[in-house]
Amino acid sequence: MSRTRAPARLPATMQVLERGWLSSNSIVFDDGDAVSIVDTGYVSHAPMLAQLVETARRGRPLSRIVNTHLHSDHVGGNAELQARFRATIVIPPGLAAAVRQWDERRLNYAATGQRCARFDYDQLIDVDRPLRLGGQQWEVIGGGGHDPEMVLFYNHDERILVSADALWENGFGVIFPELEGGSGFAEQQAVLDRIGALSPRIVVPGHGAPFGDAGAALEVAYRRLEYLRSDPQRNARHAAKVLIKFWLLDVRRTTPEQMQRHFAHTDYLRLIHQRYFPRQDFAQMIDLLVAELIRAGAAEFAGGMLHNRN
Numbered sequence: 001m002s003r004t005r006a007p008a009r010l011p012a013t014m015q016v017l018e019r020g021w022l023s024s025n026s027i028v029f030d031d032g033d034a035v036s037i038v039d040t041g042y043v044s045h046a047p048m049l050a051q052l053v054e055t056a057r058r059g060r061p062l063s064r065i066v067n068t069h070l071h072s073d074h075v076g077g078n079a080e081l082q083a084r085f086r087a088t089i090v091i092p093p094g095l096a097a098a099v100r101q102w103d104e105r106r107l108n109y110a111a112t113g114q115r116c117a118r119f120d121y122d123q124l125i126d127v128d129r130p131l132r133l134g135g136q137q138w139e140v141i142g143g144g145g146h147d148p149e150m151v152l153f154y155n156h157d158e159r160i161l162v163s164a165d166a167l168w169e170n171g172f173g174v175i176f177p178e179l180e181g182g183s184g185f186a187e188q189q190a191v192l193d194r195i196g197a198l199s200p201r202i203v204v205p206g207h208g209a210p211f212g213d214a215g216a217a218l219e220v221a222y223r224r225l226e227y228l229r230s231d232p233q234r235n236a237r238h239a240a241k242v243l244i245k246f247w248l249l250d251v252r253r254t255t256p257e258q259m260q261r262h263f264a265h266t267d268y269l270r271l272i273h274q275r276y277f278p279r280q281d282f283a284q285m286i287d288l289l290v291a292e293l294i295r296a297g298a299a300e301f302a303g304g305m306l307h308n309r310n
């Protein structure tokens, strides 16, 4: 495992667009006579992304939009980019039918209380065949853990991993399947093991800057996984806070009443309440979680309103 501290140097054919935590990173690949993009951020950032793509494409067509998975913060710009540049949308196969029918429940947008502009796909990723992006071959790797249908991309020549929400420099995405009583910790462990075996030189995560020290990130991730796995209530509490923080990032400020109304219709939070905190009143659970966010500096209460911070 490489332990160098050198900054992550990406090939000139890859450009990472980072726009804060609400939106996933987008990676623009230079395919020569066209460009492709991997992931498109959250819907509220779609016009900004379209402008960034307009600059990055330098007059060439945006031919493909490829998604690692279908969470709202990774596909929110799909509709806008497709309408503007007439790009082909390529998604992992797992939720193809849900996308075609726009089943917001199966796509998790309803359950998480998040928004996404409707799009349809043109092609499915063939998980058994490498994908060509930026003039290079990328092996498609099953992502598990955070989302059973997620895929990662790995280029063996340059040892670059597009890790989506399976590995960040300081953690990984919420293990959603466990909240519903399914399995996710074992799958997360398996994907971390797989990443360790690949020993990437550079990781381009779904959120945060690209990084070189995959070994250090894996150590953090293994410790984090053990912490969550040893007490599933921790995973539930963490997931609930992530959902609340994500919504705050989107709305920026809210009255406590508006917030409680919104979350009363957010299935994942109701599920977390029923399964993990049944002795508390639902609104009380939300208030306690918000208080934790405030203590952590992620939110602030001022002038009768709850504000997002950082």
Ligand SMILES: [Zn+2]
Pocket: 069, 071, 074, 146, 147, 165, 173
């Ligand atoms: Zn995700």
